[in-house]
Amino acid sequence: MKRLLFVLSASLVLSMLGGCAAVRPPRGTSAGGASPTGDVASMDGKRDIVLAVANPLEPAATHAGSNLLGYTPSANYGAGQRAASALADIEKAYGVRTITGWPIKALGLYCVVLRPPPGVDRDALIARLAADKRVQLAQPLQEYSVYGNDNGSQQAAPQDGRHYNDPYTDLQRGFVETRAAVAHTVTQGDGVHIAVVDTGADMSHPDLRDHVRDGGDDVDDNNTNAFNSDRHGTEVAGIIAAEGDNHQGMVGIAPTSRISVYKACWYPDPAKGARCNSFTLAKALAAVNDTDARIVNMSLGGPPDPLLGKLLEQLLSSGRIVVAALPPGGGTGGFPDSAPGVIVVRSSDTAPAPAGVLSAPGKDILTTQPGGGYDFTSGSSMAAAHVSGILALLLSLSPRLDARTARDILLRTSSVTHGMLEVDAAAAVAALGAEARKQ
Incomplete structure (x- = not known):
């Protein structure tokens, strides 16, 4: 796996490319001293x-x-x-x-x-x-999994629109192909709150620490080291909201949005993907329900689940926009992708997408990694994160935008890139502005 080495000198920076709960006790405590999460790793699906x-x-x-x-x-x-x-x-x-x-x-x-x-x-x-x-x-x-990571690397083309001093910007395939830099001449997603239900994420990462927060840990009883070392949530958070113009790393699709990360998934085997279950996901969704988050990113999935279905319905009925990643096999019918109103996203492909499913960049995506690093990764998880970021751009301009209207805008403004139909942040922002002027 090629690794992008973080270099101190800006002039050399691109020269090396290598290898269920709304009522919560205070952080780290619970009634009687018992763990509020139980021993998650010992639970048997x-x-x-x-x-x-x-x-x-x-x-x-x-x-x-x-x-x-x-x-x-x-x-x-x-x-x-x-x-x-x-x-x-x-x-x-x-x-x-x-x-x-x-x-x-x-x-x-x-x-x-x-x-x-x-x-x-x-x-x-x-x-x-x-x-x-x-x-x-x-x-x-029941057990669930996050969707990624097929590692690889490929450089994207230079971009038009707003220019950033972040040295890896032109390597960001998804940022370039969605024309996010053009959209940023209008909006950067200022203040829109996004809940990321995933693994933990590196809260100390220089591209995340200023506006990405720990929303809750339903796995490790608020073990900060474990939370910060999780890969998948760090990758998703970076795609959505990596800080722009800080002279390092990359820039997110919605760099001035706010993110709360809810850890509901963990790595039972570090060499394999992260896993979640009904218990951890239910606690995370219940906690999100008590916040002002307008967008809920769930780059994960698994079988239908009655309890999770009830909580998801509650979120949707309260006006949240829920974004889910399409399962690797391409079929829907599980949680959360099958719920009416959920925006489902696949990794871009030359084959037509299922009806109503959005396509976004998901292969060879440069993003943040634990420990302050950067690397390339792939999967529909990353595609979903791009869409959550674009939705934040739209909501910053139209706070009352609903999920159906947002999805329709993204579908009809998608454009062909390298033979693949993909969401287009710039076209979506322009279409929203045109509709607003008509009213």
Whole structure:
């Protein structure tokens, strides 16, 4: 894998190219000292169960050990009396063990990850639990993956439009091909808030540290070192919002936007791609629901999931624009790509895209890496990040823009580059301006 070496002298910089929770405890803590995330790495997507019970808000109790949700046993942070009692009875009746639990305020639920007893068939147990009147939802703990990384490298052509002093700008294939520099003569995405649900990201990276924030860690109990060392989220964040005109590195599609990174995915094997599950993704989406983020980037996917579907529907109904990466096989039908209203993006190809699916640069994309570096990467994850950045440009000009209108603008303004139809940031910004002048 070729590596782009970071050089101190600007004159030499291009000369070397080588090888569920809305109610959250304070960072790093939880009620009773227990982990709010559980041991995520030990969760078993082939064995464990996600279960939810009703969790109505209750008046504050007056006795010791109470909080605004009523009496809360330390094992079930954020569970009201009704939820805690139901879960205790369910554990006893079915012989299950709770690994972790978390409240989802937006849905009025308390969720837990359960481990069935040895020798018990999971599907049969889920059917029994689903029939229990105390249970609002019972489903498998499902696993998801991020889409990348096929590494390679290829230099892009020089660009027109706004010129930056960042030395790697002309190497950014996606930035050049989407004509982002031309769009930047009108807008850079100023102030638009984007939630990135992914792995962690390098918060100290010189191209990210000033406007990319840690939104939450639902995997490692806020282990800063682990968060900052994650590759995939760092790559996605850099494509969207790497800082411009700082005399180093590259520039993002929306360099003045704000990003919050929610770590829901991790690397069980550093040599392979990152993984997520129903539990970590549900916590991240519930947290995003309590923010003002208008764009939610999910460069990941997997099977349909009832709980995640409910949370996704909540985000869409509140006016968020959700961007998802097309699975590597090209088919939709899972989470989050199959939900009506989600903008699905594939990596550009000479073959026609599925109906309604956007195409964006996703091969040989130069972007940020943990440790303050830069490298080339590929995948529909990177294509989705380009679209999230362009959407930020549009929302900065038209804050009330909805997902359907935004997708239609991007579809009809896409242009042919190297024989491939791709989103065009400059044309989309111009079309939005033309529509505004007509009104």
